[in-house]
Amino acid sequence: MSAIDSLPPLREVIARHDLSAKKALGQNFILDLNLTARIARLAGDLSGADVLEVGPGPGGLTRGLLAMGARRVLAVEKDPRCLPALAEIAAAYPGRLEVLQGDALAVDALARLTPPIRIVANLPYNVGTELLVRWLTPPVWPPVWASLTLMFQREVAERIVARPGDDAYGRLALLAQWRCDAQIVLSLPPEAFTPPPKVHSAVVHLTALPAPRYPADPLVLNRVVAAAFNQRRKMLRSALRGIAPDIEGLLEAAGIKPTARAEEIGLEQFCALARLLQG
Numbered sequence: 001m002s003a004i005d006s007l008p009p010l011r012e013v014i015a016r017h018d019l020s021a022k023k024a025l026g027q028n029f030i031l032d033l034n035l036t037a038r039i040a041r042l043a044g045d046l047s048g049a050d051v052l053e054v055g056p057g058p059g060g061l062t063r064g065l066l067a068m069g070a071r072r073v074l075a076v077e078k079d080p081r082c083l084p085a086l087a088e089i090a091a092a093y094p095g096r097l098e099v100l101q102g103d104a105l106a107v108d109a110l111a112r113l114t115p116p117i118r119i120v121a122n123l124p125y126n127v128g129t130e131l132l133v134r135w136l137t138p139p140v141w142p143p144v145w146a147s148l149t150l151m152f153q154r155e156v157a158e159r160i161v162a163r164p165g166d167d168a169y170g171r172l173a174l175l176a177q178w179r180c181d182a183q184i185v186l187s188l189p190p191e192a193f194t195p196p197p198k199v200h201s202a203v204v205h206l207t208a209l210p211a212p213r214y215p216a217d218p219l220v221l222n223r224v225v226a227a228a229f230n231q232r233r234k235m236l237r238s239a240l241r242g243i244a245p246d247i248e249g250l251l252e253a254a255g256i257k258p259t260a261r262a263e264e265i266g267l268e269q270f271c272a273l274a275r276l277l278q279g
């Protein structure tokens, strides 16, 4: 019996349901239920919250979320082999776990949940960044979700929390930090997973701010930041030449030296430039 619930240990569940890990599905499972409970706790207060979990696999994190009191968990899993194992968890927590079989990129799972909503996932690495970008770019802000607690490979986690001047600083940092607080809250070595991946991993916790940190039109800001970082080693006056006729004047008006490079410029200045471009 495990410490967090009365269900069998995950090794037994995996053996019984023949859930040998498939690399193509990014299957690196966490079998330590104390660790999955710890990740669930990092998501904040789950009681009274609906939780979206992507990629429950054999259900270690799912069990953590339910044991930590989530009002309801909707788990979206692509691999149909996992369904019988997840059904056993659903039976142990009547009415609190719904499993949706399918590709998380193709189903509108958030529409099925009631706020407050927290998204918690040990993401498949091949779809993690795409899902994050989608969650960070809803049609309106604030989004329906209150927080994201997501496992990434360490290098992606560093790109999300990076600051100007860091090697990892770029589009993802600006996108995430414009409208969220973002922090790495846990780092994990490859051995924490079965089978161990080649890379280290980290959990990032993002909370949605009620409004963007600085005003800007999302599309204009995205266009400027994309152009600036597509040629991150160039001076901004050349990297952004195609964006507006008098880009040097606009850069100066935004308080940015035209000879500076994208990696030195903070969110506030990028937003100021986006506002000037829109004007």
Ligand code: SAM
Binding pocket: 025, 026, 027, 028, 029, 030, 031, 054, 055, 056, 057, 058, 059, 060, 061, 062, 076, 077, 078, 079, 082, 102, 103, 104, 105, 122, 123, 124, 125, 127
């Ligand atoms: N949550 C489990 C854990 O922590 O042990 C499993 C995590 S494993 C890294 C990623 C899971 O995502 C696998 O169960 C895999 O089958 C599933 N998956 C992969 N691609 C998916 C997709 N596009 N949509 C939904 N689930 C997916």
